[in-house]
Amino acid sequence: MDVRDIKGRLLLSRGTPVGPDHIRIFKIWGIPQVEIAGASDEEAAAAPSPVDPAWLEAARQEAEPLFILTEREHPAISEIFNQAVQYRAARRTLPPPDSLPPEELSAPVKEPDKDFLEKFIDQDIALPEIPSIVIELNEVIADPLSTADQMAQVINKSPSLTALLLKIVNSSFYGLPSRVDRVSLAVTLIGTRELSSLALGISILSIFKSIPSSLLTMRSFLKHSLACGIISRLLAAQKALRQTEQMFTAGLLHDIGRLILFIYFPEEALSSLRRARQTSDRLYLVEKKRLGCHHAQIGKYLLNRWRLPLIIESAVCFHHEPAEAPDPVPAAIVHVADLLVNALGIGTSGERLVPPIDSRAWEVLELSPSCFEVVIHQMLGQLNTLEFLLPEDRP
Numbered sequence: 001m002d003v004r005d006i007k008g009r010l011l012l013s014r015g016t017p018v019g020p021d022h023i024r025i026f027k028i029w030g031i032p033q034v035e036i037a038g039a040s041d042e043e044a045a046a047a048p049s050p051v052d053p054a055w056l057e058a059a060r061q062e063a064e065p066l067f068i069l070t071e072r073e074h075p076a077i078s079e080i081f082n083q084a085v086q087y088r089a090a091r092r093t094l095p096p097p098d099s100l101p102p103e104e105l106s107a108p109v110k111e112p113d114k115d116f117l118e119k120f121i122d123q124d125i126a127l128p129e130i131p132s133i134v135i136e137l138n139e140v141i142a143d144p145l146s147t148a149d150q151m152a153q154v155i156n157k158s159p160s161l162t163a164l165l166l167k168i169v170n171s172s173f174y175g176l177p178s179r180v181d182r183v184s185l186a187v188t189l190i191g192t193r194e195l196s197s198l199a200l201g202i203s204i205l206s207i208f209k210s211i212p213s214s215l216l217t218m219r220s221f222l223k224h225s226l227a228c229g230i231i232s233r234l235l236a237a238q239k240a241l242r243q244t245e246q247m248f249t250a251g252l253l254h255d256i257g258r259l260i261l262f263i264y265f266p267e268e269a270l271s272s273l274r275r276a277r278q279t280s281d282r283l284y285l286v287e288k289k290r291l292g293c294h295h296a297q298i299g300k301y302l303l304n305r306w307r308l309p310l311i312i313e314s315a316v317c318f319h320h321e322p323a324e325a326p327d328p329v330p331a332a333i334v335h336v337a338d339l340l341v342n343a344l345g346i347g348t349s350g351e352r353l354v355p356p357i358d359s360r361a362w363e364v365l366e367l368s369p370s371c372f373e374v375v376i377h378q379m380l381g382q383l384n385t386l387e388f389l390l391p392e393d394r395p
């Protein structure tokens with residue numbers, strides 16, 4: 001369709017190739033995003049055709065201010081920046097607009113609520129009911145003697161979960177050579193613990209319905225979460241960890257504490273967002289200052305209450321401070337995955353700037369920055385096939 005400004009004035013006719021000058025004009029006129037024919041994630045991932053230097057320069061200028069909190073000479077950051085520029089240039093889209101309109105940014109913030117976590121626990125907020133299947137799945141995971149048949153029986157109790165899992169199992173996320181049409185076969189092929197972890201993450205996120213649209217959209221939040229889950233799984237595979245699916249779930253649920261803030265404490269969430277924008281501080285640090293706790297600690301509380309495996313709970317709890325974790329590797333994986341997703345600008349969970357890397361955590365991972373290119377390429381392909389897990393944006 002034609003690109004028009006807020007008053008309907010024509011800026012670019014449909015079908016016209018978009019160039020750097022158009023982007024400049026779109027920015028001036030406040031056009032946050034335009035649709036480019038044929039620029040899907042999959043195509044962008046599959047066709048690394050040479051990118052116009054002008055596009056690269058435009059993308060570099062877009063990315064620079066987002067990396068102000070990072071140490072650009074760090075080898076991992078340097079490569080992530082490079083990849084972020086390539087990705088943004090190849091997609092030929094402008095970065096997503098800030099979810100907060102300019103007038104919101106300057107609005108006063110409400111008084112902080114220091115002992116938030118204690119109050120949150122005491123208030124016993126009526127969270128949506130955890131499906132009984134989650135409890136049963138946890139029991140299956142926790143029991144070293146549980147069999148593939150027992151696991152399949154639990155999942156088969158929920159037709160919707162069964163259908164969803166089979167769809168995931170048959171997607172390129174697993175890339176199995178032949179079609180899997182029953183859960184018992186999926187369990188045998190993928191593994192009891194792995195499939196149940198996947199089912200856990202999906203079941204938990206699906207119980208939360210919507211975020212107030214004044215903050216951000218559920219689709220955007222879930223896209224950030226899903227991309228982080230996929231990258232966490234890919235990095236775990238690079239590290240040859242056995243718990244790749246648990247790392248997927250940890251990445252998927254890493255910001256669940258923020259989801260709680262957005263849904264149940266929208267006023268506080270808005271104040272924290274405002275303060276972070278006004279001070280160019282990281283949202284997680286603003287939460288910590290204002291509430292005496294941050295979203296990762298709220299997430300840990302929830303996952304502990306729901307009795308999720310310890311590796312997931314710990315990775316979620318320490319994803320912003322991975323070196324503090326008793327076992328830093330899982331937390332470091334989610335930490336790096338989150339950083340990558342923020343750098344690429346895939347969805348958002350409210351953090352606008354790319355967070356700095358925890359260098360001790362990076363050392364623990366013993367990864368080479370050269371792995372990022374292939375990880376991003378694979379993630380984009382998988383994200384595309386798992387797109388059906390994301391809800392449509394409500395108007």
Ligand SMILES: [Fe+2]
Binds near residue numbers: 284295319320
């Ligand atoms: Fe986070």
Ligand SMILES: [Fe+2]
Binds near residue numbers: 224254255338349
């Ligand atoms: Fe995040």
